[in-house]
Amino acid sequence: MTPAWPQPTENDQLRFLFQLGYFADQEWDVVRSFMFGSAVVKDAIDRYADFHGVTGEEPSEHMLRPRCGMPDFARAPEAASQSKWRMLDVTTAHRLSGLNPLSAEREHALWLAADEAWNAVCGIRLKHIDDMATANIYANPGSTGAGVLAYSYLPNNSGPEDQMQQVYNRATNWSERLLLQVLIHEKGHAIGLDHGPAGSLMQPTASGDIVSPQSWDIAQAVSRYGKPGPKPPEPPSTGFAFTLNSRLSPGGYQLEPNATAYDLDVATAIQPGRYRAVNEFEMG
Numbered sequence: 542m543t544p545a546w547p548q549p550t551e552n553d554q555l556r557f558l559f560q561l562g563y564f565a566d567q568e569w570d571v572v573r574s575f576m577f578g579s580a581v582v583k584d585a586i587d588r589y590a591d592f593h594g595v596t597g598e599e600p601s602e603h604m605l606r607p608r609c610g611m612p613d614f615a616r617a618p619e620a621a622s623q624s625k626w627r628m629l630d631v632t633t634a635h636r637l638s639g640l641n642p643l644s645a646e647r648e649h650a651l652w653l654a655a656d657e658a659w660n661a662v663c664g665i666r667l668k669h670i671d672d673m674a675t676a677n678i679y680a681n682p683g684s685t686g687a688g689v690l691a692y693s694y695l696p697n698n699s700g701p702e703d704q705m706q707q708v709y710n711r712a713t714n715w716s717e718r719l720l721l722q723v724l725i726h727e728k729g730h731a732i733g734l735d736h737g738p739a740g741s742l743m744q745p746t747a748s749g750d751i752v753s754p755q756s757w758d759i760a761q762a763v764s765r766y767g768k769p770g771p772k773p774p775e776p777p778s779t780g781f782a783f784t785l786n787s788r789l790s791p792g793g794y795q796l797e798p799n800a801t802a803y804d805l806d807v808a809t810a811i812q813p814g815r816y817r818a819v820n821e822f823e824m825g
């Protein structure tokens with residue numbers, strides 16, 4: 542899951558590219574024998590530079606940037622769309638405290654903000670709970686390897702009983718912006734998103750530069766969970782409910798004084814056309 546951080550030797554660059562998924566189905570025993578100047582390796586480096594939008598620096602320098610531990614290419618493209626939860630209500634929990642130098646209170650606030658970042662742009666409803674043993678997505682601090690900020694597992698048509706772990710590097714010197722970016726990014730994986738192109742929140746590297754889902758990320762999330770649902774409606778006033786109630790009687794659409802807005806929507810929906818028809822039917 543977590544690629545070893547490359548030293549700028551040719552062999553380590555090769556291993557890094559292999560671990561990030563740039564040699565498709567090839568085994569390491571095969572890849573390690575590739576000549577560094579060969580066409581197959583040049584092609585992998587070109588694809589790395591292209592995917593990461595590398596300009597003005599050597600790809601080997603870019604490989605030293607702090608990044609997510611997940612590979613750039615882990616799966617066949619057709620498998621990616623299958624990576625999602627079956628339900629919209631997904632719970633999250635964490636034991637992130639003491640990520641240097643942030644306070645537990647700030648870490649928790651950022652955790653909640655990262656849930657909301659996805660709730661705001663797609664139909665999923667991430668909700669924090671205290672129970673690490675039952676939360677669908679749960680996170681701990683841990684050792685992820687030098688240069689690796691964090692990693693997360695991805696769902697595979699997962700259900701309410703399933704759990705997905707994340708680990709955040711306790712050795713990283715975190716800023717609030719960096720942690721927020723990485724939290725939203727890892728939760729992107731945890732709701733099924735792969736790595737995205739340079740400039741997206743799901744780009745593999747992070748420096749606190751992108752702290753909200755971008756157009757690529759939003760399209761990916763909406764394709765899995767639809768657009769954000771309506772906000773929970775305000776409860777209706779008693780007077781309004783009684784008005785509707787009296788107008789609808791003696792039909793079958795009784796509205797209690799504490800009627801929910803959903804009931805009201807049903808009543809309103811039938812008003813111009815069906816209310817009359819129902820009433821006439823009942824009268825007749």
Ligand SMILES: [Zn+2]
Nearest residue numbers: 609610611745
């Ligand atoms: Zn990632």
